[in-house]
Amino acid sequence: MPQVLHGKSPQAAANSSGSPANDVYAHLQAPLSDTQTQDNSTPQPAATKPIIQLQSVTKTYPNGSRGLLGVNLEVKRGSFLFVTGPSGSGKTTFLKLLYGAERPNQGDVVVDDYNLSKLRGDRLSLLRRRIGIVFQDYKLIPRRTVAENVAFVLQAQGYTRKEIQRRLQPTLRMVGLQDKADCFPDELSGGEQQRVSIARAVVSTPPLLLADEPTGNLDSENSWQVIKILKKLNGIGITVIVTTHDEQLVRMSNHPVVQIKNGRLSSVKS
Numbered sequence: 311m312p313q314v315l316h317g318k319s320p321q322a323a324a325n326s327s328g329s330p331a332n333d334v335y336a337h338l339q340a341p342l343s344d345t346q347t348q349d350n351s352t353p354q355p356a357a358t359k360p361i362i363q364l365q366s367v368t369k370t371y372p373n374g375s376r377g378l379l380g381v382n383l384e385v386k387r388g389s390f391l392f393v394t395g396p397s398g399s400g401k402t403t404f405l406k407l408l409y410g411a412e413r414p415n416q417g418d419v420v421v422d423d424y425n426l427s428k429l430r431g432d433r434l435s436l437l438r439r440r441i442g443i444v445f446q447d448y449k450l451i452p453r454r455t456v457a458e459n460v461a462f463v464l465q466a467q468g469y470t471r472k473e474i475q476r477r478l479q480p481t482l483r484m485v486g487l488q489d490k491a492d493c494f495p496d497e498l499s500g501g502e503q504q505r506v507s508i509a510r511a512v513v514s515t516p517p518l519l520l521a522d523e524p525t526g527n528l529d530s531e532n533s534w535q536v537i538k539i540l541k542k543l544n545g546i547g548i549t550v551i552v553t554t555h556d557e558q559l560v561r562m563s564n565h566p567v568v569q570i571k572n573g574r575l576s577s578v579k580s
């Protein structure tokens with residue numbers, strides 16, 4: 311049986327946490343159901359289907375290292391999920407399988423209705439546009455300003471200049487960097503750089519945000535600030551999955567938690 315993670319409906323979350331009032335994110339504020347039927351005989355409306363489904367997923371690397379073993383998981387749209395576990399347990403492998411950077415040896419990975427086990431080429435690129443990714447080491451382009459780093463994603467996806475301008479300021483405001491638009495990454499603190507990378511990940515308003523140890527290089531205050539921004543994004547409907555070693559952050563956050571140990575997944579808190 312897959313683990314099923316229940317998320318608070320994004321609308322409810324938006325109402326309780328105060329969503330940012332700007333129309334860039336408005337289309338993410340449509341009410342989505344937080345209940346899901348297990349009856350596969352009746353077609354489910356898109357909004358009630360899980361955004362992520364893993365069935366019997368095993369990943370072994372060519373050198374024989376175990377990434378994941380027999381993992382079953384369903385994540386509902388609008389959820390906020392923490393993934394914890396010791397170093398080398400399989401957390402990054404789990405995220406890589408979700409955005410198609412690795413493929414399972416066995417089992418199916420379905421994300422936003424795309425079966426990643428079979429996805430190639432253009433269709434994989436299309437799915438990746440629907441997934442924002444945040445890394446521990448930010449991965450910003452050093453010779454581009456904050457605004458240019460964030461706008462770059464939209465340029466690559468063919469957005470018009472007008473649409474890029476429309477999205478840029480609200481997104482920088484959302485991460486509290488509206489005054490740093492013209493700074494270069496090396497003029498920012500680690501926490502600020504991570505917030506730029508979050509802005510870059512969500513400026514195209516993807517329905518899914520994956521964050522791999524986003525607070526790994528930050529002190530506790532900056533870590534909490536990053537988590538608060540991720541919560542805010544979840545509040546407007548983005549499904550958020552965060553890997554972390556930081557038990558304190560997980561305890562403070564009151565969201566579902568799964569643990570991966572030796573490639574096996576178990577639910578710690580649902």
Ligand SMILES: Nc1ncnc2c1ncn2[C@@H]1O[C@H](COP(=O)(O)OP(=O)(O)OP(=O)(O)O)[C@@H](O)[C@H]1O
Pocket residue numbers: 371372373375376377395396397398399400401402403404
């Ligand atoms: N490209 C790869 N080739 C071979 N083995 C790999 C590769 N990537 C990861 N592994 C192995 O797979 C296992 C799981 O690694 P993974 O990076 O998913 O763990 P993790 O939980 O994210 O670790 P950490 O918290 O240290 O980042 C480890 O044994 C690791 O050595």
